[in-house]
Amino acid sequence: MSKISVSNLNFFYGKAQALHDISLDIPEREVIAFVGPSGCGKSTFLRTLNRMNDTIPSARVEGQVLIDGKNIYEANTDVASLRRKVGMVFQKSNPFPKSIFENVAYGVRINGIHKDKADLNVRVEKALHDAALLDEVKDRMNTSAFGLSGGQQQRLCIARALAVQPEVILMDEPASALDPIATQKIEELVVELKKQYTIVIVTHNMQQAARVSDRTAFFMLGKLVEVNPTQKMFTNPDEKLTEDYVTGRFG
Amino acid sequence: MDRIIDQQLDLLRDKLLLLGGTTEAALQRAMRSLTERDSKLAKQVLEDDKIIDQMELDIDRFSVEILALQQPAAHDLRFVISVAKITPILERIADHAGSIAKAALVLNDEPQLKKYVDLPMMADNAAEMLRTALDAFTAEDATASRRIIEQDKVIDKSYKRVFDELITIMIDNPSATASAAHLLFVAKHLERIGDYVKDICELNVYLREAAFIKHSKIQ
Numbered sequence: 001m002s003k004i005s006v007s008n009l010n011f012f013y014g015k016a017q018a019l020h021d022i023s024l025d026i027p028e029r030e031v032i033a034f035v036g037p038s039g040c041g042k043s044t045f046l047r048t049l050n051r052m053n054d055t056i057p058s059a060r061v062e063g064q065v066l067i068d069g070k071n072i073y074e075a076n077t078d079v080a081s082l083r084r085k086v087g088m089v090f091q092k093s094n095p096f097p098k099s100i101f102e103n104v105a106y107g108v109r110i111n112g113i114h115k116d117k118a119d120l121n122v123r124v125e126k127a128l129h130d131a132a133l134l135d136e137v138k139d140r141m142n143t144s145a146f147g148l149s150g151g152q153q154q155r156l157c158i159a160r161a162l163a164v165q166p167e168v169i170l171m172d173e174p175a176s177a178l179d180p181i182a183t184q185k186i187e188e189l190v191v192e193l194k195k196q197y198t199i200v201i202v203t204h205n206m207q208q209a210a211r212v213s214d215r216t217a218f219f220m221l222g223k224l225v226e227v228n229p230t231q232k233m234f235t236n237p238d239e240k241l242t243e244d245y246v247t248g249r250f251g
Numbered sequence: 252m253d254r255i256i257d258q259q260l261d262l263l264r265d266k267l268l269l270l271g272g273t274t275e276a277a278l279q280r281a282m283r284s285l286t287e288r289d290s291k292l293a294k295q296v297l298e299d300d301k302i303i304d305q306m307e308l309d310i311d312r313f314s315v316e317i318l319a320l321q322q323p324a325a326h327d328l329r330f331v332i333s334v335a336k337i338t339p340i341l342e343r344i345a346d347h348a349g350s351i352a353k354a355a356l357v358l359n360d361e362p363q364l365k366k367y368v369d370l371p372m373m374a375d376n377a378a379e380m381l382r383t384a385l386d387a388f389t390a391e392d393a394t395a396s397r398r399i400i401e402q403d404k405v406i407d408k409s410y411k412r413v414f415d416e417l418i419t420i421m422i423d424n425p426s427a428t429a430s431a432a433h434l435l436f437v438a439k440h441l442e443r444i445g446d447y448v449k450d451i452c453e454l455n456v457y458l459r460e461a462a463f464i465k466h467s468k469i470q
Binding site for chain 2: 206207210234235236237242243246247248249
């Protein structure tokens with residue numbers, strides 16, 4: 001069974017249809033990259049996977065998104081618990097105005113996942129370790145998260161997402177605001193996290209999609225044009241539109 | 252307006268075709284130096300090999316530059332990879348032409364052992380295969396490339412015939428062994444050129460279809 005199974009998904013902002021009849025299965029522990037020109041619907045689609053679009057009043061969804069076989073758009077879905085299971089990292093790092101420790105501990109606390117203070121400490125340390133940040137912050141856990149560099153702040157946000165033990169991580173251009181070294185760290189982290197999590201990453205950086213993902217999905221005008229193993233997408237895609245996009249011939 | 256990468260890929264193609272044309276000419280001149288017993292021409296072929304070596308280096312450098320700076324993908328990537336792999340094959344074909352010229356220098360100082368019939372035919376076949384393989388590269392024609400691969404069998408058959416004939420000469424006339432051995436080498440060089448053209452055709456298929464058919468029985 002796929003971790004995520006999307007069938008015939010249509011998405012509307014008011015009367016404007018942003019996604020057209022998308023069907024896509026994502027197996028567990030796969031990194032899949034969504035690429036496509038601006039406005040193609042890839043971020044909208046990403047956000048349908050943990051109902052982040054619910055906050056938009058005019059938004060409407062048709063079709064099915066199954067996670068572990070359960071339709072997340074069913075009326076009785078606990079959206080908070082869905083978002084714990086399907087965590088998200090955004091383009092711009094958004095730490096809370098709190099200490100490094102509190103940023104990571106926050107989700108654990110409000111969800112009541114931890115047994116006691118010692119358990120909380122362990123969970124925060126583990127999340128920071130898994131986000132490849134622990135060594136850099138272990139001596140200043142109680143200082144403000146704003147004192148971290150951009151790349152560190154982004155990894156802190158990843159640690160925050162990991163602390164609540166998600167199963168899927170959605171990443172919306174997680175490295176677009178970072179320099180090449182910080183970007184490389186995020187990419188290495190994605191490859192590492194793949195061992196435990198299913199990762200969906202939206203990126204404008206084609207080489208990044210090529211480097212980190214197992215499969216790549218190409219979107220255009222709200223449609224899923226092609227999804228294939230990344231190696232194939234970048235050497236011999238099936239669709240002419242994909243070929244034009246990956247070779248930069250897009251008019 | 253053409254994209255920068257398109258301009259560079261066009262230039263890369265032109266450089267490869269120029270190398271291909273120069274290699275083809277080297278082969279034909281090397282064979283002429285043998286059949287027309289023209290040692291001056293043979294020396295010229297050897298001298299001109301340096302130009303071919305420089306062309307190879309230039310294409311190598313340019314291919315790396317395109318890979319590093321333009322980061323080609325899909326067809327563009329396959330194109331640069333194909334050129335980068337065809338280039339040393341052409342240079343090796345030119346080396347074989349040089350070796351034929353070297354053999355001509357030795358053979359031209361000796362009385363002609365026999366009338367050259369099969370060797371020019373083999374050379375014509377090899378040169379024709381090379382020319383059509385480069386045309387197929389330009390047209391990205393996988394069907395023609397597969398047809399050319401089949402033609403290599405004709406050269407292989409000719410080689411076997413020449414081999415048997417020259418061995419017979421060596422047995423019957425031991426004093427002609429040295430000349431016969433040189434001619435045998437010439438035949439072997441031509442046979443190898445046929446194999447190299449096959450390699451080029453396999454890369455043409457890769458360029459067109461993204462399929463690696465080398466070492467595959469079903470081509």
